[in-house]
Amino acid sequence: MKTLITGKEGVMRTKIKNRVFFIQLDENIFQRLKYEVAQNNIMYPKGDENIQLDIACFFVNLIDKRRTLLGEEAEDGYVPLMSSILKKYYYDYKRYINFLRDNGFIEVREGYSTFQGKSKQYRVVPSKEPLILIQRIPEDSVFSKKIQRIETKERARADRSCGHLTKWLHPRYLSINASEANKKVDELMSQGYYSDGHYEKRRQKIDLLEFGYISYKREGKDNRLHSILTNLPKDLRPYLLFQQEKQLISLDLKSSQPFMLAGFINMVIEGKNNEVDMSVSKILGISRRKAISDIIIMWKEKLSSIAIAELKAYIKIVLEDDIYDYIGRNLSPEFINKKSRLGRFGDKFYSKSSGVKKWKPFSNLRDFSKVTFLEYLYSSEKNNEERIQEVRRIIPRAVSDLICHLKIHAKNDFPIFLQNLESFLIIDEITRKFARRYPKAPLYTIHDSVATTEEYAHVLKETMEKDLFNFFGITPNVVTEPWSEDSSEAA
Template identity: 25%
Template sequence: MINDKSHWEIPSSIDVEGFLTKYPPEFKYKIDHFYFIVEYLAKGMEHGDLDQNLGFINTSSVILQKRIKNYKQYLDHMLEHGFIRTDMEYIPGYKSKGYLISGRNKEDMTINFIPIQDAVSKRNRIKDNAKTIAKNKKTEKNYPYLTKWFNEKLEIDSQKAKLKLNELFPVETGGIRGPKIGTPSSHTKKVKAIYSISKLENLNFYYSVDDNVGRFHSNLTNIKKELRNYITYDSKKLVNVDIKNSQPFFSTLLFNTAFYEEKSENFNMYKMPSLSKVIGEESEYISLIIMLGKTLESTMNTSFSEYLDMVNSADFYNTIHTKLYPEQPFDRPKVKLMILIYFFSKNRSKSQFKKDFKNALPEVHKLFALIKRKNHKALSHILQRIESEIIIERVTKLISIEKPELPIFTIHDSVVTTQGNENYVSDVIKDEIKLATGLDVKLGLEYWNPGD
């Protein structure tokens, strides 16, 4: 285990020294500055949404210049010799340039811990570590019933996990290939995954709660799904109890007028004040709530019944696909992705799925569009906030009171526990959702380490 934090964490597929030997810069440089940029981009791969941006990591010129005054010279040198690439996409106030490390996918990739030589870089690393510790402590103070389980008993079989990575991302023969159109490269995906493995292997835990939607982010929420099978707690296998089609399920609350009434006994919009940051000023937020309530009062609730039936069916994604595309073969991952994009997209989006959804379910689309009128993130944030309120603030808190010795973790819309306790956790989730919303939920079970 690496205890000394004065190291760069660099994927073994990225050879900075070899690059500088082959292409020595003409300007005076510090190798630690190259390592900083590489680590900054590589860790951006770990936490970023690779599929959304083809693996390119949007950079902050403020962060780079704070650490390296002439950072552009370093970037230009790496770009000139193909060590990194850029998407050349800069939109003032919206998106900074994205960069991608052009490494080769190695079969036995790992993380190399390279000592930091530069004194200033060492001091900056100490400051960064202090900020991480402070962030963790803040989360520990507010959510001790979740953070206490991140300890030496939470383990990953790194050897098996790395073998699985080799299977998922086999080494390609021939030259270094860039990403296929519409997808990030296998090297980029492997870098993201190897960081997750390394952190668990070295007990380098992190956790925080999103101020906007209340989601609990941790090592487990960020690790690739296929690698969860190699995670255990106290040598016990784990099981994930998840809410089926969570966001479509919670979206049905939006069709109930009580959801927009401040005095409603059930969970309602007034219990989510943090969303005013997303929608705008608090007055605008309250106006939206009132407008939505009036819209529903003037609309026959039966017009939403078809959508409600879809959500409550045995297979929501298959049912809605059949409604929209009766002649096309069903592709579950594709349909799930289209639904999520629809919830997150702007009203002015011209996607074909949005048009088809609008034609098939006009009143449902009208309500969703009204919620996203001021800010397209509002709908997804409302749904995620409901999800967080249920899972983080109610379900896991109650479990920690009733069974304080039962290990529990969360992955957004699900609760992870040791196998043998899934029925108890399922009952708590069902009861708390019923109590808060009046809805009956369908749950799924995902057993980790099923073949061992």
């Protein structure tokens, strides 16, 4: 392997179709891994127990990179990886997982992946020494080419469906001011803003962007475009640059999921049947589309005048109030008293990775209400947590009735429906049309938000508001957020 030291001038990189490929890992872990592989291969120079250093490094990198991409969604640093994913990289992946686990490089436990079913969870055991990130080019050309082919296929699938977005996810357009970003991260770490895990995640992201490793794919049931930007910490955004000099500005759809639900409800009660049919048709999975379509038809036929009034009340809350503040204001005093601890508000949330409930504090009541409302939207109707019962009490009954109907067959049907609707509108409609009109405008999506340069921010905001209104029949709140240090948040 060739070692690429971060920050060193004149670094050589392997490129596949003008994109960089390397394995990133901690130098301390690598040196220990190199030693353990050598010791293992002295005992087993050939056969099923022999270990290739390149492949062992790759699996460590794969797990840690997945943790970095998932961000806060990686509970306790553990990430779910289906056996089918591991196997596509190397047929005998279990040999390497067992080797890494038995030698203390990774930890493995049973877990659960919300949309994909049961899978094991993996975590790289961090070194006790200070983090030293290195980028390495595999010497095994056969294995290296296989990994590159997989990544190329993932990008190609995304390119076919949203090339107007992925063309900008390239190092010749997107870069980071690494020196300033690292300086800020080190400063915040010294001031106690980060845990070790948060610090390492930021260092990894900075290095990946500095070396031009910009991955992306559009896969999964949510149909969203996932890229290195998807879970980029907000405090790193000010250091992102377009063409080495221009900062980006994002246009965020406020309360996106509640708004999507409000918009869909409005289409149904206003008889916008073409838009309703189009919304359902964009759901991935033919059986799921048919089931949801039938449910909506039956639900609409049974709507009473009282139910319609309740649905309109929900739309009004979303448009004229802040839905999360509204929920917070209407939580019962008894519930609030129960969930206050040492001057902070929080609750115990179930951790799928550990299988136990853990206390999670929130900086304010709105943040708690947001997490709880989204949990209410996405969880099973059998969820009887007290906070979920509070939301059911606060939200108009007709809205809860619709959500309940859309979860009859599977609790995931409803969140997948909302996510597919969001992806269709943001990726396939709004940004695609905007790109045709302004082909030189850079566009970067992070689910419900779109980032561009100052030159195009105003017209993009107007376009998003107009297109969403034309589709739903209600006016969205699109918020402009410059990616500057003043607007960033240390997390």
